[in-house]
Amino acid sequence: MQTPDWIAVDWGTTHLRAWAMKGADVLAEAHSDQGMGKLERHQFEPALLALVEGWLGQGVTPVLACGMVGARQGWQEAPYRRVPCGPVDAADLVQVETADPRLDVQIVAGLAQPDPADVMRGEEVQIAGFLAQQPEFEGLILLPGTHSKHVWIKGGTVTRFSTHMTGELFALLCQHSILRHSVAEGAPQPDAFALGVRTGANGQALATLFSIRASGLVGQADPVAERARLSGLLIGAELADVPSGTPVTVIGSGALTDLYLAAAAQLDLNATAQDGANLVLAGLTQIYLQGA
Amino acid sequence: MQTPDWIAVDWGTTHLRAWAMKGADVLAEAHSDQGMGKLERHQFEPALLALVEGWLGQGVTPVLACGMVGARQGWQEAPYRRVPCGPVDAADLVQVETADPRLDVQIVAGLAQPDPADVMRGEEVQIAGFLAQQPEFEGLILLPGTHSKHVWIKGGTVTRFSTHMTGELFALLCQHSILRHSVAEGAPQPDAFALGVRTGANGQALATLFSIRASGLVGQADPVAERARLSGLLIGAELADVPSGTPVTVIGSGALTDLYLAAAAQLDLNATAQDGANLVLAGLTQIYLQGA
Known part of the structure; x- marks a missing residue:
């Protein structure tokens, strides 16, 4: 394999993914379960090296990392950038000290909103990746999940955002509340779902x-x-405040994204889905190319 | 002690309380932790006898019981009465077969509403006890708790009601959600509470x-x-649909009732508190006197 120009890293709470990159091209890919959630501060560098050491050359390789790796409990805290602002900024990265001189690690800052208080780490890179492909998009980017994010875009800028505990609340109610006796998993139920959304x-x-x-x-x-x-x-409640007719891009894939598209259609939102799998890499590449 | 005319029993999920009664007067009182939640069907009669056997005379003593004792998993299921209806009806009790011939046990039916589906067991007797004291009351009776009940009264009738999982949801969020790291018990915080209510x-x-x-x-x-x-x-969300100016009686006592009164005042509801401790007995007495 060629020596990469740089290494892209998506480091969340439960996962670590890395790509060996030549400009915007992927030379190799690797992943492990060494998420930020299970690591002490001194364990981040070894966890990264265990995954990417084979890619390193004689010189220094830039590493661009995003996600919870930059949280207070992560490798090094990356202060939040305040909205309104672009989703990412190559001039606003946080340098990490490493013991291994072959590594030059920088962490992408997350976004914060003072009032109503809200934060994100990682999603801002997916949004940058999406906007690199559709720079004219204006409206709502919705990233469903345990903590669903609503990110409002205008002129390439994140104007405001909100986090909804929809997925966590659904799991709590299904598993721990008195309702656990009354619900069961099974085939999709579009009519019952639609009634709930309304x-x-x-x-x-x-x-x-x-x-x-x-x-x-x-x-x-x-x-x-x-x-x-x-x-x-719960999804209907999450979407209640989105004005009808709003262009919505749902970033994700699979059954959960289908549910959000169905709910959005019912509420007269103009929603399409965008597969989220490669958007982190597209966003990190965008930052690398800006800074290069 | 005199032999009682009858015995009043409040039998909930976690508790069992009994009163030896002479008409509307209390001769004696007893309670245990033998709630419906820990009893198999054949254990109800022994649990009751363990508490009240000393009160029984030579003849048959009527026993009037209310609460979860009448649930599907209780001593004997008492079918729900459908609203709109009076909170209780002495003509609509469910007879329980007992092995001990000194007992004549009847269970008070709970209330059900078909759409939106809702049920109560036990609260209807507290409401009857309250209405016995204030027969002219019209408005909302609110019983805060794990599952808070809103019961609308007009002309002595329960016209509709709703159950709100406010208390359970609060406990789930404080104990099991990501918010558990961000909250702590402490002194009352009226300003923060009021902000939440709004x-x-x-x-x-x-x-x-x-x-x-x-x-x-x-x-x-x-x-x-x-x-x-x-x-x-959560309490603000629970009260959101109550029209301002509505007369509200909060049945309960202690800190939780104080919170509901504060929230109600903030939302221009005309709320007063009523101590709930003796209302079950007042309601059961009402039924006994009606049927006697």
């Missing part, structure tokens, strides 16, 4: 949760459909 | 939850105040 979008999500328990007591309820309704309630 | 009443509770995590990351946040704000968010 109710949630009307501001009735919290007021309606208990009906998932009660509907099984006052009549016949299908736990698979009730789980879909619960999912719809 | 936000929650504006339909922003779910959209604002994550800011409890983020505010500690982008600035200085006091975990005690943040816990109060979370409480306010």
